[in-house]
Amino acid sequence: KQWYQRRVRGFTAKMFGWTDWKEYYAKGHSFDKLPHVGVPTLIINAEDDPLSPPDYLPFNEVQDNPNLAMVLTKTGGHIGFLEGIFPHGQTWLNRAVEDFLQVMIFTDFLSKGSPKNVPIDYY
Numbered sequence: 001k002q003w004y005q006r007r008v009r010g011f012t013a014k015m016f017g018w019t020d021w022k023e024y025y026a027k028g029h030s031f032d033k034l035p036h037v038g039v040p041t042l043i044i045n046a047e048d049d050p051l052s053p054p055d056y057l058p059f060n061e062v063q064d065n066p067n068l069a070m071v072l073t074k075t076g077g078h079i080g081f082l083e084g085i086f087p088h089g090q091t092w093l094n095r096a097v098e099d100f101l102q103v104m105i106f107t108d109f110l111s112k113g114s115p116k117n118v119p120i121d122y123y
Helices: 002-015 021-027 031-036 059-064 092-106
Strands: 041-046 068-073
Touching: 002 021, 031 059, 041 092, 059 068, 068 092
Parallel strands: 041 068
Antiparallel strands: none
């Protein structure tokens, strides 16, 4: 698994012009932008994502900004979250985003601002 992750990270880093995966993770992120996010934003990531492993996620930045919420799942891969033997139709990701948006609209979240200390959820 680690060999695969290093290989994928190295390929991605080179594809986007970074020297290696270490430079990619050090400079190719948006952590410095997260404190300035002013609208409710849902961040979804899987622990088994080979390109975005938990060691490189912005936990502190998310906890410091009440407009951010993060869901970290055990599985899902990289932009996956597929379900069933033959995945088709809506996925868990589709439902999670839809639920988040419905809550934002239902509670008039967008016009009133967000509550303080939004917890980071783990599933």
